[in-house]
Amino acid sequence: VVTGGIVTVKDSSWLMSWTINRQPQFRQQPKDHCLVWVYALFTDKPGDYVKKPMRECTGKEICMEWLYHIGVPESEIEDMAANSANTVPVMMPYIDAFFMPRAYGDRPKVVPDGAVNFAFLGQFAETPRDTIFTTEYSMRTGMEAVYTLLNVDRGVPEVWGSVYDVRDLLDATVKLRDGKKPIDMELNLVEKMALKKVLSKIHGTDIEKLLKEYQVI
Ligand SMILES: Cc1cc2nc3c(=O)[nH]c(=O)nc-3n(C[C@H](O)[C@H](O)[C@H](O)COP(=O)(O)OP(=O)(O)OC[C@H]3O[C@@H](n4cnc5c(N)ncnc54)[C@H](O)[C@@H]3O)c2cc1C
Structure with missing residues (x-):
């Protein structure tokens, strides 16, 4: 929370x-x-x-x-x-370890294939779709482990599928550019003409409405 x-x-x-x-x-x-x-x-x-x-x-x-x-x-x-303050310094040199690039298989599945009495919990276990560095991730791995090993008939709470939601992707694109509209990128003449054509094609459509809503245009 x-x-x-x-x-x-x-x-x-x-x-x-x-x-x-x-x-x-x-x-x-x-x-x-x-x-x-x-x-x-x-x-x-x-x-x-x-x-x-x-x-x-x-x-x-x-x-x-x-x-x-x-x-x-x-x-x-x-x-x-x-x-008026008591400041306690803490150095966290390994915190970036969460974010190290990884390939599928580098981190163990929560319940490895064939396991019946052990599981991996927390940020370094692999659970589909979720993103590390949240308490939710750790909680989800715990639920997944218990429900799977003990055959508990309950679903692990869904992860919001933002990677498949075009609204989230548009929003993230603009945020990644510090709020600058992608159409304000430096373009050469041909690209500018192509952009103008695309913008005129989507004029008055739902696509234009969507792009405006997420400040893409
Ligand atoms: C600075 C910072 C800010 C964060 N902000 C957020 C945030 O805003 N929102 C959010 O959702 N998440 C945030 N996180 C991430 C979140 O705190 C962690 O992902 C979460 O606490 C991990 O929980 P966990 O129970 O899996 O592991 P941990 O909380 O790391 O618990 C592991 C425990 O195991 C103990 N342990 C380790 N080795 C042994 C051993 N050999 N024997 C016995 N005990 C052992 C450790 O002492 C520790 O108590 C933040 C993390 C950091 C560092």
């Missing part, structure tokens, strides 16, 4: 993001404490305020860089990071 929106400072040199999810994040968390997740992808680049790579920073320094990006006056940053 998503309870907060990730905000990314896209021009920050660490490529920093933060998210504040529904509080409390931990049962024992005092009511007047707010837990913030701050993270960044380029840990080797000097920061914009703290001129050090993130991987060499203390928690306080990471907090200072964040406070700078959310607009705290510079005169207050150090005091706030030291006395």
Whole structure:
């Protein structure tokens, strides 16, 4: 369940993001404490305020860089990071392992062919159609394992088939271009003429409506 929106400072040199999810994040968390997740992808680049790579920073320094990006006056940053926050740095060097390119067969099926009393769960097991890096993926592998091995007559919740849905594909195409319309790509004269012809052909049709709805044109 998503309870907060990730905000990314896209021009920050660490490529920093933060998210504040529904509080409390931990049962024992005092009511007047707010837990913030701050993270960044380029840990080797000097920061914009703290001129050090993130991987060499203390928690306080990471907090200072964040406070700078959310607009705290510079005169207050150090005091706030030291006395109003407790920042715990965590390095996750293997997190990209989830996303390594793989071929079918590199990861075991949840219930390998012929298995009767064991299964593989979690992000490194292969389950059809789903995408890793979600808690749903892990849950689905658990359900699949139990239902299959114990012959439980229940279906594993469906994965939304976005790869087969033209609306999702159009939407993703535009998002991949940072919201720029594909028709604004640089085209040569022949391509421009072809595009004009196609646009006139679809004028007034449902296809035009669809492309407009997803900001393709
Ligand atoms: C920074 C970050 C942000 C994320 N954001 C989201 C998000 O917004 N939404 C979302 O859906 N998913 C998100 N995910 C992914 C999600 O957290 C994971 O996919 C999910 O938690 C995996 O669950 P799991 O139970 O399969 O594995 P894990 O949660 O990794 O559990 C495995 C457990 O096994 C234990 N273990 C390992 N080896 C042994 C051993 N030898 N003996 C005993 N125990 C062992 C580990 O300590 C761990 O507790 C995020 C992950 C990260 C790292």
